[in-house]
Amino acid sequence: MIEASTTQIWIIIIAMGLGTYIIRFSFLGLIGNRPLPSWLLRMLRFTPVAVLPGVVAPMLMGSGAESMDPLRLSCALATLVVGLITRNVLYAIIAGLGLFFGLGALLG
Known part of the structure; x- marks a missing residue:
């Protein structure tokens, strides 16, 4: 080293x-x-959708003992469902975080 x-x-x-x-x-x-061109503004709308999986995937997959934690997987699935139903990134994030901390507190 x-x-x-x-x-x-x-x-x-x-x-x-x-x-x-x-x-x-x-x-x-x-x-x-x-002022930015309209084609660039259209592309910039997809930035959160492109960045969020890159931020979430390492936390979801984990490494070592944290690998494929059922709590994380269930919260990710709930976040995905809320995002698909509401089409709102903020609601999906709030639902996932709320479920993660709520279930984490209940399950220990």
Whole structure:
């Protein structure tokens, strides 16, 4: 395993912070006050739908002892059903989180 000094760690943290800032500024700062083309606005509507599975999948699949936890799978299924019925991402997230914490508290 490679060990890094405190200075190297801080250099990495600062470089990643600057990189993130530059990426966000390029989108928000440079073109934030200009009207976007309609085709781009249509594509941006699908961003939450594209990002949410990428955020949820690692938590759902887990690793090691957490792999395929029945609580997580049932909450994911309930979230999917609520999302399909209501067509609302916020309602689906609230239902999934509520069920996860509610069942988690009941089951221990």
